[in-house]
Amino acid sequence: MKTSIKTLIVIALAVITLTAALPTSLRATEKNTTMLYKIQSFRRIVIKGNVEVMLVQRPAIGISYADDNTGNVKVTQQGEVLRITGIDKEKCKLVIYVNDIYRIEADQNAVVKTEAKLSTKYLQIILKGNAFADIDTSSEGLYTEILDNSTLKLKGNTNHHTLVMGKAPNLTIDRFAATQTDVSRVGVTAEEIVALVPSSVQ
Numbered sequence: 001m002k003t004s005i006k007t008l009i010v011i012a013l014a015v016i017t018l019t020a021a022l023p024t025s026l027r028a029t030e031k032n033t034t035m036l037y038k039i040q041s042f043r044r045i046v047i048k049g050n051v052e053v054m055l056v057q058r059p060a061i062g063i064s065y066a067d068d069n070t071g072n073v074k075v076t077q078q079g080e081v082l083r084i085t086g087i088d089k090e091k092c093k094l095v096i097y098v099n100d101i102y103r104i105e106a107d108q109n110a111v112v113k114t115e116a117k118l119s120t121k122y123l124q125i126i127l128k129g130n131a132f133a134d135i136d137t138s139s140e141g142l143y144t145e146i147l148d149n150s151t152l153k154l155k156g157n158t159n160h161h162t163l164v165m166g167k168a169p170n171l172t173i174d175r176f177a178a179t180q181t182d183v184s185r186v187g188v189t190a191e192e193i194v195a196l197v198p199s200s201v202q
Helices: 002-021 190-196
Strands: 025-027 044-048 051-057 062-065 072-078 081-086 092-098 103-107 111-114 122-127 132-146 151-165 170-185
Touching (some): 051 081, 103 132, 122 151
Parallel strands (some): 044 081, 051 092, 111 132, 151 170
Antiparallel strands (some): 062 092
16 A cells, blocks of 8 residues: 555656656747757657657757747657647658667557657657658667558568568668568468568568
């Protein structure tokens, strides 16, 4: 019982600290204005809506608007999960500074790109809806899901790549190398999977 109460107090303090440090919505007051928000350490990012995110790897984490941003987003954080949600029709363009990240999820019309090579031990990329991702990564293990009408452009290298495809996957391999690749797709035969995957990743 004592442990549960202590845990609840720690969680409550973390929520209060986050609420005080980070606005629930980021609003661009004028074009070409860059604003930087410090956030707690996170390792997983979930992006939804009309949002374009540029991921930049560096020791100090944070969020800033791109110079040409005109849109707004809602930002929430729960533990190691950072959620970015577009809240209007104008596309919101953000630069998110990451350190150690292991999972990127994009849904609806979200766009995710990397400025340079993203170096991680393990990385998961989950795309749904009409999401688009252009990722340059170097990892020991890479897991990717390309679902619905989403698109993935992949660069870099990994030792082991696990690829899960939906009914209409769109995968572009650009200077990407994997020592081993495992491919699966629901509702099709192994021969059909081989026909869909570029020879460079087989």
